[in-house]
Amino acid sequence: MYELEFVSGPQPNPLAAAHGARGMFVLENRELQTADVRSTRHVEVALPEGTTYRTGDHLGVLPSNSSALVDRVLRRFGFDATSYVRLHSTGPGRIASLPLDATLSVRRLVMHYVELQQVATRKQIATLAEHTRCPNTKPALLRLASGDDDAKAYREEVKAKRRSVLDLLDQYPACELTLQGYLEMLPLMTPRYYSISSSPLVSPDRLSITVAVVREPAYAGEGIYEGIASTHVSRREAGTRLFAFVKESKSGFALPEDPAKPIVMVGPGTGLAPFRGFLQERRVLRDQGKTLGPAMLFFGCRHPDQDFIYREELQKFADDGLVDLKVAFSRLDGKKTYVQDLIAQNGDAVWSALENGAIVYVCGDGGKMEPQVRAAFAELYRLKTGKDEAASTAWLNDFTERRRYVLDVWA
Ligand SMILES: Cc1cc2nc3c(=O)[nH]c(=O)nc-3n(C[C@H](O)[C@H](O)[C@H](O)COP(=O)(O)OP(=O)(O)OC[C@H]3O[C@@H](n4cnc5c(N)ncnc54)[C@H](O)[C@@H]3O)c2cc1C
Ligand SMILES: NC(=O)c1ccc[n+]([C@@H]2O[C@H](COP(=O)([O-])OP(=O)(O)OC[C@H]3O[C@@H](n4cnc5c(N)ncnc54)[C@H](OP(=O)(O)O)[C@@H]3O)[C@@H](O)[C@H]2O)c1
Numbered sequence: 001m002y003e004l005e006f007v008s009g010p011q012p013n014p015l016a017a018a019h020g021a022r023g024m025f026v027l028e029n030r031e032l033q034t035a036d037v038r039s040t041r042h043v044e045v046a047l048p049e050g051t052t053y054r055t056g057d058h059l060g061v062l063p064s065n066s067s068a069l070v071d072r073v074l075r076r077f078g079f080d081a082t083s084y085v086r087l088h089s090t091g092p093g094r095i096a097s098l099p100l101d102a103t104l105s106v107r108r109l110v111m112h113y114v115e116l117q118q119v120a121t122r123k124q125i126a127t128l129a130e131h132t133r134c135p136n137t138k139p140a141l142l143r144l145a146s147g148d149d150d151a152k153a154y155r156e157e158v159k160a161k162r163r164s165v166l167d168l169l170d171q172y173p174a175c176e177l178t179l180q181g182y183l184e185m186l187p188l189m190t191p192r193y194y195s196i197s198s199s200p201l202v203s204p205d206r207l208s209i210t211v212a213v214v215r216e217p218a219y220a221g222e223g224i225y226e227g228i229a230s231t232h233v234s235r236r237e238a239g240t241r242l243f244a245f246v247k248e249s250k251s252g253f254a255l256p257e258d259p260a261k262p263i264v265m266v267g268p269g270t271g272l273a274p275f276r277g278f279l280q281e282r283r284v285l286r287d288q289g290k291t292l293g294p295a296m297l298f299f300g301c302r303h304p305d306q307d308f309i310y311r312e313e314l315q316k317f318a319d320d321g322l323v324d325l326k327v328a329f330s331r332l333d334g335k336k337t338y339v340q341d342l343i344a345q346n347g348d349a350v351w352s353a354l355e356n357g358a359i360v361y362v363c364g365d366g367g368k369m370e371p372q373v374r375a376a377f378a379e380l381y382r383l384k385t386g387k388d389e390a391a392s393t394a395w396l397n398d399f400t401e402r403r404r405y406v407l408d409v410w411a
Contacts, residue, residue, distance in 0.1 A: 015097045015113055016243045019191055021062045022048045023241040027206055029234070035306040039213040040270060041234045042197075042310075045242055046206050053246045055199045055277040056253040056408070059209050060191040062243040063229035069166075070111045076169050077179040079106045097188055106179070114186040117228060120165045122147070122154050124185050128165070131181060134174035141172060161220040192229035193247065195363060195408055197273035199280040207246075209233070210273040210309065253361065253408045259285050262293040262358035264350060266373050268300030268328065268339050269307075271364020274408055275299075276310055278361075279317045286322065294353060296346070298339040300328040324349070339369070340376035350377075351384050359404050366409030377405070 016022070024045035032040045047053070074080060083106040087098055098113055110116070122145045129141035143153050157163070165185065169175055194209035213234045214227025236242055255278055256263065265275045275297055286292050299314065301307040308327070318325040326346060328337040343350055354360075360377070362370050378392035385391070399405040 012099075013112060013243065014099055015188060016062050018097045019060065019062055019245055021060065021191070021243040021245045022051065024048060024244050026236045026238050026240050026242060028208075028238055029236060032210070032309040033307045035303075037306065039215065039234060040307065040309055041211045041213060042208060043211060043233055043236070043242075044198075044206055044208045045244065047204075047246075051246055052204070053196055053200055053207055054248070054254060055196070055201075055281050056249045056255075056274050057196050058193040058247045058249060059196055059207065060193050060245045060247045061209075061229055061233060062189060062191045063232035064111050064189075065114075065116050065228060066226065066231055066235075067111075069116050070107055072166060072170070073110050073116065073182075074106060076166065077106075077182070079179065081105065081107055083107075085109065109183070113189055114183060115189055115228070116166055116186070117164050117225075118187060119162050120158055120168055122151060124165050125154070125158070125168065127181070127185055128168060128172070128175050128177055131177040132172070132175045137172045137174040141168070141175070144168075162218070162225070163220055167220065191245075193410075194233075195270075195273040196246075197276040199277040199284070201284040202280045208276075210270050210276070212270045249408065251408060252403045252406050253363075255281055256293075256359055258293075259290045260293045262353040262356050263295045264353055264358050264360045265295065265297045265323075265363075266339050266343070266361065267297070267363040268369060269364055270309075271362075271369070271409075272299050272309060274363055275361070276313070279314075279322055282322050283317070283320070292322070293356075293358075294324065295322065296324045296326065296349065296353060298326050298328065298342050300330060300337075300339040300342075302331040303329060304332065306331075338372070340372045343373065343376045344379065347380050347383065351380060357404075359406065360399070361406050361408070363408040365411070366407070367411045370407060370409045374405075 024047065026043060027046055028042070028044040030042050032042050084103050085106055086103050087100055089100055125141055125145040129138055129145055132138045132141060144158055146153060165182065169177065194211060196207050197210045198208040211230050211233050213230045214225070215231065216225060218225035233242065253274060259282070265278065267273070267275050282292055282295065301309070314325055317323045326342045328339050328342045330336045330338060362373050364370070374396060378396055381387070381392040381395050382389070396405060
């Protein structure tokens with residue numbers, strides 16, 4: 001009566017395979033912030049057989065959309081959790097990263113394979129207009145898609161508010177785009193990267209990441225905006241799996257080969273992540289009898305009672321003589337103090353480290369923080385040498401080229 005086909009494990013995810021991502025079991029997921037205002041998670045995963053990493057590498061995480069977001073899509077297109085589809089290829093293209101010819105739920109397709117929250121492009125909005133007959137909705141969409149007046153309507157009403165195709169579909173129910181048309185216009189889900197915050201010398205078969213959870217009132221003015229990957233990671237409990245892969249750091253973001261070389265680390269907020277790995281590694285090297293050069297760490301957070309992440313660990317590293325820890329509190333006493341201010345205040349010690357061949361590492365926000373930290377180093381150079389701005393810029397450029405000023409930054 002029956003023929004049983006035995007299959008090995010759950011259905012493969014071709015998108016994960018395309019990125020070399022593998023299922024990694026979550027071992028620990030805990031809150032690092034001490035006030036219940038924002039959230040930063042410490043997440044540890046077990047490394048699958050054959051996967052290794054180095055201090056300073058990144059973990060690429062292939063996230064899934066939240067159930068709430070997926071339910072919004074299903075509602076908009078009139079599907080429910082029991083709707084299943086089968087995808088067939090009708091031509092070349094990205095379809096190779098999708099589960100072809102397999103039966104899968106619409107829910108699974110929408111959850112794992114496409115980006116749902118990216119800002120709608122003018123081209124996408126024009127496609128929505130093409131699929132709209134309603135005499136009121138069509139011109140409204142065409143106005144948003146138009147390039148008139150330097151695309152003013154689009155810039156102000158879509159881009160600035162970061163409104164997605166889904167937001168527009170909800171706002172304009174008369175648009176008759178099909179689910180197929182919708183999926184075709186969306187980008188495939190992309191991995192997000194996290195700086196690894198552990199060292200393989202301490203934990204070769206597991207690694208940790210440190211994730212700031214993006215969750216705040218949406219720029220559009222309605223509801224809460226939740227980042228896809230940071231929310232996904234934050235909700236993965238111990239025992240569940242994350243699809244992820246280790247990505248080697250190409251920027252030379254690793255401890256110097258000679259442990260006796262001085263280092264200066266600058267990492268406010270989650271920019272601290274790789275330096276936790278660096279400090280773990282320094283402890284092991286010292287235990288092995290190696291002579292360590294001096295290390296300074298400039299960390300910054302809002303308030304000692306809120307977001308001083310890894311506080312006890314950092315204090316212990318400092319107490320054990322593994323690092324000279326300087327912490328800038330930006331919301332403690334009404335006066336903003338940032339890492340760059342502490343670099344200036346500790347100018348003599350920083351300059352002495354630089355003269356002794358120190359490597360400078362900066363991690364975290366590349367939009368404002370890093371340029372301002374760079375400016376603080378330039379200012380220190382001018383102060384110590386009496387030279388002008390052009391000379392300080394040339395000095396920093398040379399420093400960067402010789403990999404003595406190394407970055408792991410993101411916008
Ligand atoms: C090399 C590298 C290393 C990194 N290391 C770390 C790390 O160690 N720790 C860490 O936490 N992050 C790190 N990041 C950042 C991380 O990769 C993700 O970008 C971050 O977690 C946000 O991803 P998400 O999927 O949660 O948000 P997404 O869903 O991608 O959303 C982010 C987008 O939403 C927009 N947005 C933000 N707030 C709102 C709002 N209120 N309303 C509307 N739109 C909004 C932003 O402008 C941004 O375009 C790193 C990035 C890189 C490139
Ligand atoms: N961690 C979270 O819970 C959370 C939640 C939602 C979104 N996010 C977003 O995720 C990103 C990273 O968050 P994070 O936790 O790593 O860092 P963060 O909390 O945004 O910042 C860390 C510290 O750096 C300070 N800072 C701000 N601008 C700076 C600058 N130009 N130069 C030097 N220091 C500066 C901050 O001060 P001030 O903030 O006082 O100016 C704070 O003290 C940010 O974009 C943040 O908005 C984080």
